[in-house]
Amino acid sequence: MSHNIYVTRLTMKALLLAAVVSLIHGSYASLVIKGPTEPVLEGDTVTLECLYTDSDLNISQVHFEVYSKYMHGWRPIMERYMERYWCFYSLKIQQLADTLVLSIPRAGRYYEGPYRCVSNDENVTEPDNSSQPLSFKVHYMGELSLSREGYTGYLGTPHELKVRLGDDVVVKCSASSSEEPSYFWYKEGSDWVLPSSSLKLSKLNAMDEGQYTCSARHPSVESLNKRRTISITVLPEDAHWYETSDGRLMLMISAVAVALVVFILSMIVFLCRRAKETKTSKGPIDDRSQKKPIYKASSESLPSTCGDNQPLV
Numbered sequence: 183m184s185h186n187i188y189v190t191r192l193t194m195k196a197l198l199l200a201a202v203v204s205l206i207h208g209s210y211a212s213l214v215i216k217g218p219t220e221p222v223l224e225g226d227t228v229t230l231e232c233l234y235t236d237s238d239l240n241i242s243q244v245h246f247e248v249y250s251k252y253m254h255g256w257r258p259i260m261e262r263y264m265e266r267y268w269c270f271y272s273l274k275i276q277q278l279a280d281t282l283v284l285s286i287p288r289a290g291r292y293y294e295g296p297y298r299c300v301s302n303d304e305n306v307t308e309p310d311n312s313s314q315p316l317s318f319k320v321h322y323m324g325e326l327s328l329s330r331e332g333y334t335g336y337l338g339t340p341h342e343l344k345v346r347l348g349d350d351v352v353v354k355c356s357a358s359s360s361e362e363p364s365y366f367w368y369k370e371g372s373d374w375v376l377p378s379s380s381l382k383l384s385k386l387n388a389m390d391e392g393q394y395t396c397s398a399r400h401p402s403v404e405s406l407n408k409r410r411t412i413s414i415t416v417l418p419e420d421a422h423w424y425e426t427s428d429g430r431l432m433l434m435i436s437a438v439a440v441a442l443v444v445f446i447l448s449m450i451v452f453l454c455r456r457a458k459e460t461k462t463s464k465g466p467i468d469d470r471s472q473k474k475p476i477y478k479a480s481s482e483s484l485p486s487t488c489g490d491n492q493p494l495v
Contacts, residue, residue: 213244215299215313221403224322228289232282232299232313242277243302246284248295249315256298259284289320291360321403324358326396326410331380341412345386347419353381355396357408363398370395370411383414391416 216231232244246259259273274285286293296315303311330343331352345351355365356379365379370393383390393413400406 213239213299213301213311213313215297215316217297217316218318222289222318222320223403223406224290224320226289228286228293228318230284230286230297230316232284233280239301239303241280241282244282244299245302246275246282246297247300247312248297256300258300259297291320291322294318294320319360321360321400321406322358323360323363323398323400323406323408326355326357326398326408328396328410328412329354329356342415343412344415344417346417347387348385351381351383351386351414353394353396353412355379355381355398355410357398359398359400359406361401363400366397366399368395368397369393386414386416388416390414 212235214233214235216233218228222228230246232241232246234241247256248259249255250257259275272287274287276283276285282299284297295317297317298315299313301311331354343351343353355367357363365377367376367378367381368374372392379396381394381396391414393411395409395411398408
């Protein structure tokens, strides 16, 4: 009988302790962070909120933190810390009745987080003093870039390509994006579609001439899509080399190289002439002024034949 009473008391104490721990944990684990529910595009305004649920704690004792991938740790987002980090300058923090609001005026790829809400209350310890981390994806897509195979991207690709009959053409389409886009090539006035980022045309003929458009589509955001068109003109097989796009490119490079050589030679000639003129302008040192000493009690230089032979020292 006494053994059963002892076991019952232990059970009641354990349940009471568990209830107290659960109550304490539940009251401080109610700090939550809310963020965007729709896809975020680069340049959009993003709002984050810190708030308590089922708790009477004061929201004024809460602040935002962001995880720094470069410093490998959490950094506070508070007014007195913002000036230390250039990326926090444009952020705005506003405290409402029961909510702390963080506004990001122009979201960029550096603002993806993660973020969390942290309580400054000394009576609350980790992990109960912070909310679950929150991250959001910033979607973006840059302008399309066209480049020809075998040519550096710095030279770019003209809006019109002129090639000889029977030549091969390879044009690659690319764009910086938050996710790998889907690329398609279309030919104007035709139902021809190529699902690839590279346009490859072998042994061109007159039928291949026309306008080709590259289209890039973001896989997650339909509104993010870019297009760029290039015109391909097929010249006769016996066309002069300088009529083709490759020939014009060679002429341009040659002209730049010649201009650079002329500039270097001109600078060398100028520096050589300058050095020669400087050397000639100095000439021999004229020491005739040292032949007539200045004498004491004389207002002007006297010939050395005068009677006063005591020079000033």
